[in-house]
Structure formats: structure tokens, C-alpha cells
Amino acid sequence: MQTREQNSRRNFMKLAASVGGGLFLGFNWADQSVSPTVVDVLELTNGSVDFNSFLSIAPDGVITIYSPNPEIGQGIKTAFPIVVAEELDADWEQVKVLQAPLDTSRFERQVAGGSGSIPHSWERLRKAGASARYLLVAAAASQWKVPVSECTTEKGKVFHKSSGKSAAYGELADAASKQALPAEVKLKSEKDFTLIGQSVRNVDNQGIITGKPLFGLDVYREGMLFAVIQRPRAFGLKVKSVDATAAKNMQGIVDVVTFGNKVAVIGKSTWQVQKAREKLVIEYEKDGALESSSDHDRIFRELLNSSDTTVRRQDGDVASAFKNAAKVITAEYQCPFLAHSPLEPMNFFAHVREDGVELVGPTQRPEGARADVAKILGIAPEKITVELTRMGGGFGRRLSSDFVVEAAEVSRLAKAPVKVIWTREDDMQGGSYRPAVRYRFEAALDKSGNMIGYKLRGVGINAGNSTRENNFPSGAVPNLLIDSAEHKSPITTGPWRAPITNFLAYAEQAFLDEVAEAAGKDPIQFRLEMLEKAKTSPVGDIKYDIDRMIAVTRLAAEKSNWGKKKGVHQGFSVYYSHLSYVAQVGEVVIENGKPVLKNIVAAVDCGIVINKSGALQQTMGGMVDGMGHAFYGNLTFNEGATDQQNFDKFRLIRMNEIPEIEVHFVDNGISPTGLGEPALPPTGAAVANAFYKATKKRFRNQPFVQDEAYKGLS
Amino acid sequence: MALIRLQINNKAYEPDVDADTPLLWVLRDHLGLVGTKYGCGIAQCGACTVHVNGEAARSCILPVGSLENTKITTIEGLSENGDHPVQEAWDEVDVAQCGYCQAGQIMQAVALLNQNPDPTEEEITSAMTGNICRCGTYHRIREAVQVAAKKY
Numbered sequence: 068m069q070t071r072e073q074n075s076r077r078n079f080m081k082l083a084a085s086v087g088g089g090l091f092l093g094f095n096w097a098d099q100s101v102s103p104t105v106v107d108v109l110e111l112t113n114g115s116v117d118f119n120s121f122l123s124i125a126p127d128g129v130i131t132i133y134s135p136n137p138e139i140g141q142g143i144k145t146a147f148p149i150v151v152a153e154e155l156d157a158d159w160e161q162v163k164v165l166q167a168p169l170d171t172s173r174f175e176r177q178v179a180g181g182s183g184s185i186p187h188s189w190e191r192l193r194k195a196g197a198s199a200r201y202l203l204v205a206a207a208a209s210q211w212k213v214p215v216s217e218c219t220t221e222k223g224k225v226f227h228k229s230s231g232k233s234a235a236y237g238e239l240a241d242a243a244s245k246q247a248l249p250a251e252v253k254l255k256s257e258k259d260f261t262l263i264g265q266s267v268r269n270v271d272n273q274g275i276i277t278g279k280p281l282f283g284l285d286v287y288r289e290g291m292l293f294a295v296i297q298r299p300r301a302f303g304l305k306v307k308s309v310d311a312t313a314a315k316n317m318q319g320i321v322d323v324v325t326f327g328n329k330v331a332v333i334g335k336s337t338w339q340v341q342k343a344r345e346k347l348v349i350e351y352e353k354d355g356a357l358e359s360s361s362d363h364d365r366i367f368r369e370l371l372n373s374s375d376t377t378v379r380r381q382d383g384d385v386a387s388a389f390k391n392a393a394k395v396i397t398a399e400y401q402c403p404f405l406a407h408s409p410l411e412p413m414n415f416f417a418h419v420r421e422d423g424v425e426l427v428g429p430t431q432r433p434e435g436a437r438a439d440v441a442k443i444l445g446i447a448p449e450k451i452t453v454e455l456t457r458m459g460g461g462f463g464r465r466l467s468s469d470f471v472v473e474a475a476e477v478s479r480l481a482k483a484p485v486k487v488i489w490t491r492e493d494d495m496q497g498g499s500y501r502p503a504v505r506y507r508f509e510a511a512l513d514k515s516g517n518m519i520g521y522k523l524r525g526v527g528i529n530a531g532n533s534t535r536e537n538n539f540p541s542g543a544v545p546n547l548l549i550d551s552a553e554h555k556s557p558i559t560t561g562p563w564r565a566p567i568t569n570f571l572a573y574a575e576q577a578f579l580d581e582v583a584e585a586a587g588k589d590p591i592q593f594r595l596e597m598l599e600k601a602k603t604s605p606v607g608d609i610k611y612d613i614d615r616m617i618a619v620t621r622l623a624a625e626k627s628n629w630g631k632k633k634g635v636h637q638g639f640s641v642y643y644s645h646l647s648y649v650a651q652v653g654e655v656v657i658e659n660g661k662p663v664l665k666n667i668v669a670a671v672d673c674g675i676v677i678n679k680s681g682a683l684q685q686t687m688g689g690m691v692d693g694m695g696h697a698f699y700g701n702l703t704f705n706e707g708a709t710d711q712q713n714f715d716k717f718r719l720i721r722m723n724e725i726p727e728i729e730v731h732f733v734d735n736g737i738s739p740t741g742l743g744e745p746a747l748p749p750t751g752a753a754v755a756n757a758f759y760k761a762t763k764k765r766f767r768n769q770p771f772v773q774d775e776a777y778k779g780l781s
Numbered sequence: 782m783a784l785i786r787l788q789i790n791n792k793a794y795e796p797d798v799d800a801d802t803p804l805l806w807v808l809r810d811h812l813g814l815v816g817t818k819y820g821c822g823i824a825q826c827g828a829c830t831v832h833v834n835g836e837a838a839r840s841c842i843l844p845v846g847s848l849e850n851t852k853i854t855t856i857e858g859l860s861e862n863g864d865h866p867v868q869e870a871w872d873e874v875d876v877a878q879c880g881y882c883q884a885g886q887i888m889q890a891v892a893l894l895n896q897n898p899d900p901t902e903e904e905i906t907s908a909m910t911g912n913i914c915r916c917g918t919y920h921r922i923r924e925a926v927q928v929a930a931k932k933y
Contacts, residue, residue, distance in 0.1 A: 139879060268875040275880035276871045277863040278816015278856035282881060285815040293810070318782065318799070337819075338799075338806040410820045410828055410915045411881045459818070459881030460915050491821040680875045684918065688878055691917025714825035714913065722919040723910045 128237030142681035154196030158223030301707030383546035388520030392511035400574035411459020501563030516586030573751030638756025653757030693750030695720025790858025800846025827912030878916035
């Protein structure tokens, strides 16, 4: 059996002690007002000092940085240390990164979601790196008896140019730990960045390409049992009776336990528990509505015409605007449920013992998972340790903790260490989907084609507020009404990469294309005019930065050579989400009489780009994701059960279906924002608008391949 | 259960498992070779791709009982030090996001290049289309195959 390398805090301390000297800098993520501080190795190992993260420089020059945020494929484990290493002027080849376990007293925001890790930590990381650099320079200056101001740093060394002296950080680390830090250290000017903005390869590449055990599913422990869980096949059913006789008699089966509406088959190998599960005889009874997609269609129609909605934003006098309009444009858009489908299905290891609980696995929200486990087991959260593995994707699915709680419940019942594994079918049937939504848009134009009124109603199934009422075009329209309504369903939903905006952006930006056409205006010009209006005569609160939105719009127009490419039909879309701005131009050409999506040009404003390679990956991956689900993704229901159970019917985008993608970043020197999500929302509309330009067919329903307008095009 | 004789990465193994157990789970649960991943269990995603007698195969649907007298290669056996040209290309191009599917992608790409060391872009796409990358790293996968092809 293989055991994963454990990057526990204890191990880090051990590592720290074994290095024998060097510089240890503790810094605080929880409180920006607390300065980085030199800590003593002895104090570290005996636990008498408590910082929430560390940077160490060993005498051999190796620099170790502790990365607290869960790595989900968003590249944070690489981006964090880049920022520290930049201010430190470290030699990147000598930087090592360790993934920290859950530690709420030490890490304030240990979440992978909402593209929030980078904006949260930027300043603190820079300060840590700059502090370490300060100490090393001070140590060198004191040894050489030269002024600090005459010393420079580069690639892990301090230099004194006029005397020709130089020393590596490792050599200075001991002496540096005896230097005092000032209240403020100077941060670099952006123009002096040498590492930030370059392409740095993923720090885990070697493990990934050689098949090392990095992921939750790769956790194997001595004496560990395996479990699969049978959950009700349909939402709205509960267990009536369980006959596990046949399953228990299968080879390798240790136990079958029922808890709530779940039946866990526990045994000695993954295959044996999967096979035995098929022998379970479970009777179910109705526990709620057994909804089908046809019911949802009816529910959407009712909600769109309901008088019982929640008003999200209201500006001006909408009724008069529509009454006085020269032209009114109305359209409905809809998006289906989607499974998240991270390629690594849900799984978690749990060992519930008398004296405490050990949890190991892939979660985007370790603190929430621990709290939920503590609650169900009735124990204090401090008795639970959570060790994070790399995640084989998440897309929001791993923000829920149902699969962590289940593992703990099964371990408690089995009185053994257990790894609970979801099969792909379990994953697709198991809920926490992106909610299905439908939107009705109405726009009122005056005689000159100005939008004088705008109405948006969002209705969804367990979608909460399916609008983003303060996003564009709010602020640019004098009379505006945004409201929403939702249907409560037994079908469970949860955040899915770029929650709400992943479908709202498509619907809104495709609708604005319709409005621009009705106004007789170029789609980009139309939006720029609106943004100018929002600037000169803003209406109500404006929560997005108008200038940044204008800038990405212009950059996308410029880089795509908007409207000037012969034989290329272009569609535009721009969206602000998760603090970043992304504009895209989809390009369709006609080949053999058929429209073909050839290219998408993206202009991205995420502030300063930390890792060019990572930023490109997130942008391109987000666009492939956005396009793939807009075209193909569809999860439908029959009597509460999904019609799709695996990738044979739930279609994910593949290599033969991707267009070329061209990405341009805005260079504005603004503090960085995240990129895990923002590139996805605009893609659906950029593509749909380009197809419209080429074919006059408007895709108002996702997935596009099943939209009436799409039929006959391919 | 029975002892099944397997030859994996030039080593002999005799796991005591049912003959219908898919190779994937024997590799992972019984032999500690966890680089081969589970993604769908029905040969739709390619995360479990290994080589059987040099050909790419989906180990999630291959009963081990059918594999005696074959030569099996997994990601762990591709090279001693992770320096197979395809692995090196994957690092150079910085392909991975979450990384979960990449062992399967690499095995698929190696099988392609072993048979066709100089594939066209269309041939690459055609060979790689059976492998899903949920993070959408397809552009870089294609590029990495091209980079690796130069060293073949």
C-alpha cells in the first residue's frame, strides 16, 4: 500500500528543526496590521510561537513557503509563492512549496472559490517576501560593513557592486535571523518585477506527469476499508426498507449500514463494494415531489408570469418608459441543470476514533466541511483534523461538504478508517447541480435607439437570486426593473463555476445583441455608448468599474480587428464577475455551407498578471468550459431521476470541438484579482452572437445543440 | 478469487482478485499503482488509459482475467525518472491544471507517437478526442504532443 506524503504542520515543524539554522519568518494572513516576524526554530518546534504561515530560508539556500489555499487546478499553489519570491528576489529554482492542512486559527480564508484567494492575499504575500529580503540585506551590509542602501539583490543573492562582494541567501540566513525588522518594509515598484508576469510552470508538474499519489482518491491507509453509498435514485424518494442479505454475502464485504436515506456497502476493495451494491434490495417511498423536466418547463412559465417576485433593483419609472417606447424588444433565454463533473469524482477518507477524527481528501472549503462533520458527530471541531489533497477539479462541487460528512458517518458506523468513493453515476445522480433558470428580458428603445427602459426577470429552481442586479447594464439605463422568483425543489443545487453569472452573462449579452440590432447599432458601439452614459449620468449604484469595462471592450475590438475581417462573422460579449473584466469576440466562418466556430479572442483585465502561464490556462480553460457547457451540457429529469448518468449521455466538450483561443491581458498595474471563473461567463454569448451574425439564427436555449435554432446548422 | 499473473512495467505481479476485476482497480487497490485514474468506469473519459501490448487501452473495462500473457505499461512504468519525451513535453508546455486526467492523456499520446511519430494536427486531435479534460487544457495537450513529436 502506498501512503501519501503528509504535509502536516507537525511535519513542517520537524522539517524546520532538521534544517539546523537558517531564517524563519512567521507571517499573518489573518491580520494585515501584524508585521512579519523572525521566529526562533526552537520556539517553532516547541509550539511557543504561533503564526499562520511561514517562509524559511535554509543554510543550503532552499526556500520553503507554506501555501494555505486548497489547490483545485486554479494554480494557487504556484501563484502564491511567486508573489513572495518576487519581493524576496529569490532564485525560483530554489523555492519549495508545501500544502498546509486546515488550520482555522492560522489561515483566515482557506477556500478555493469565488476567485478570491489572490485578491485576499496579495499585499500580505508581498510584505512577507519583502521582509525576508530586508533581513538578508541587513545581514550582508553588517557583515561587509557597508550601507544597506548600496546593496542589491538578485536571484537569491545579495550584492555589493563597488566592492564586488556577494553572498547567497543561504549563507546569510543565520545572520539574517538576528536582524531587526522595521515597522514598514518597502515593496517593489511594479516596473521592477522580474518573476511576476512571467510564465512559471506548475509546481506539482513532476508529480502529475509521473502519476504520483496527489489526489483524494489516491489516499490509501493501513487497514482502510472502501465504501460506496446507494442514495435514492430520484430526488423526492426516501428509503422504506433495505434487504442487504445478498450484498453482505458477497466476497470482500465487511458490512452494510443504513443511515438516513443512504445505504453504505463497506468492504475490502473498490470493485467488491461496487459489485455488492448491485445486490442491495431497497424499497423507496415518496418523500416529496418527483419532478420531471416537463414540470420545470411549466413551473418556469408560471414564475415568469407570477406577481409574487422579489424586486432586486428598481430605477426610474419603468412603466412610463415602456409606454413611451418607440420599440420594445422581448426575449426569453434558458439554461438547464448541469452536473459539475470534476474528473475525480467525490471521495473522502475518514477515520472516526474515540479520541478524535481524521479527515483526508479533496475539499474546496475545509473549514465548512469540518464544522458540518463536527455537527453530525456531536463533537467539538477542534477534535477533527482535515488534511487537504490536491483536487481533480471542483468547479464548485467541492464547496459542499455532503461527501465529507458521509465519509465520517460511514467510518463511525463501521468503526474503521474508510474511504468513501462516488462512482461517476453517483456523482451525476447525486445532486448539488447548477440550477436550471429561465430569464425574460424586455428593452424599451426611444426613436434614436437609446435604451430608455430595461426589465429582467430571473426565475430558477433552487437558484436563489438568479440575477446580478448591480451588474451592467444597471447604472446605464434610466428606467430599470430587475426581479426574481424561485421554485423550491427536492433537486439539490449548489454553486457551479461562476455561480449565476455562468448563465446570466450568456443570456444578458446575447439579449443586448438583439437590442443593439433593433436599435440599428453596432453591438460594441451600442455597449460603449451605454457605458459612456453610465459614466456621465449614472443611475443608482454602480458596482463595476466603468473605465475597466470600456478598456477590455476596446481591447477586444482592437485585437479581433472587429468588423474588418472578410468572411468572418464576429459576435461580442463582455462581462464583469469576481472582480475581473473579460470581453470576448467569437468568430464564425462558413465552410461548405455550414457555420464553423473558428476562434475566440479574449481581452482580460485581472489587474497584474502574476503567472502568465497560469493566467492563460485559467482563461482558456474557462472559455473551453463555458463554450462546452453552452453547446452540449444538459441534465434532465424524469420523475426526480436524472436521465443522464455518465459521460455517454452527459456530453462534455472534447478536443475536436474546440476553436482557437487568443488571449490578451490589459496591462494596468492594478492589484491582481482572481481568474478561476471570470473568463467563463462571457463565452456563451460571444459564440451565440457570432453564430447569429453568420446565420441569423439566435440561440436562446442551452445547450445550443438542442435549440431549435441550431438544428440544420451543423 | 484466484491468483492472476500479470506483467506490469516489466515486473511480475500475482494479485489475488476475482478475474472480472477491472485492471484499473487492481492497479490502484491491490498494486499501489495509483497514477492510473478512475473517471467514468465505462471507457468514455480516458483517465484510466494504460498500454496493453503497446496499444492504448481503457483499464476501467478490462477484466484482469483477460490480461495474462500481455505486457501492461502504466504511467509509473513509462520512464525511470519522469523523463520520457512526452512527459517532458507535458512539463515544458505546462499542460496540467488540476492534473487528474493527464496521466491518461500522456499514455494516449505515447501510444499515438509510438505508432505515428510525426502526426498531423488532425491526427493528434483524432487520437486524443477520446480523452476528456474537464479543465479544458486541450490546446496545450495538442501543443505538447507536437513538442514531443520533435524528439521522437
